[in-house]
Amino acid sequence: MSRKNFYHGAIAGILSALACFIYNRIYLFATEVDFARVLNPAAIIGANLLACMIASIFFGFFSKWFKSKGEIIFSLAFAILSFGSIVIPISISLPLDVKNPELFPGLAVPMHFFPALAWFTTRPLFADHKNAS
């Protein structure tokens, strides 16, 4: 993994976690339902950093394996995986003392797109510009 990819993953992870925190607060304000027991700050930071770092690692692999097509294939795969992962918050069973589980997908599903969003948003900062005219 290159230094550039590492920083890209780390910064995207931090931005993504920040977006999740903000969205979490907005959702709490809007619904007055607190899912902190299942979605606490440590879990948010950990999951976002993990997702973005793994994305950066695979971006490195894809760039090596598929050369110039690597970024296109990676972007497509990352988007599809993010979309597919929304099945998890929809199908997961929360602890029975957590109230209003119906509202949990509304909180967690958008968050599943934040790592990809942050990663793609910060991509221009870490792109190789040597071919740019």
Add this chain to the structure above:
Amino acid sequence: MKKFFYPIMATLLIVGSAFTFIKSQDWKIGDDYSVKFTSDDPSGVFQGLKGTITFDDKDLAGSRFDVSVDVATINTGNGMKNTHAKSEKWLDVDKFPTIHFVSSSIAATANGFEAKGTLEFHGVKKDFTMPFTFQNNVFKSSFDINRLDFNVNTAEPAHGASTLKVDISVPVTKA
């Protein structure tokens, strides 16, 4: 002797009828109750337990349960499952909003007590025996229930478990 007959009878009648006013203890359902059901799939809880509990282990004849559970309060931990459970296909909350048990007799058993009565669930009334214990002001009961006996989604007997284990714990305070 004859002149004492009626006063004695009157006294016996008065003393005897006084015992008819001795009533079993009424209990108020505490907030920390739990009505859990478990199976391979699904598991969950009901909130919204209401009713009247009259129970005295020394006066089982005068003891009675009349309790109901609000079906709409079902929580399986998953919003999608909750919606499905409340739907017409399963519990049909709109048509059958409560699960209702009324006891007709309560008897002591080797392990505690058992309440015989009628359980109304999903519009089906059945004779039902609910074993229970009562210790430290907490009623506890565990029993199995087969959803197919109560016509719950009989079209899909293999969809999820048909027999569910129900565990009830109801702390009470004297009313």
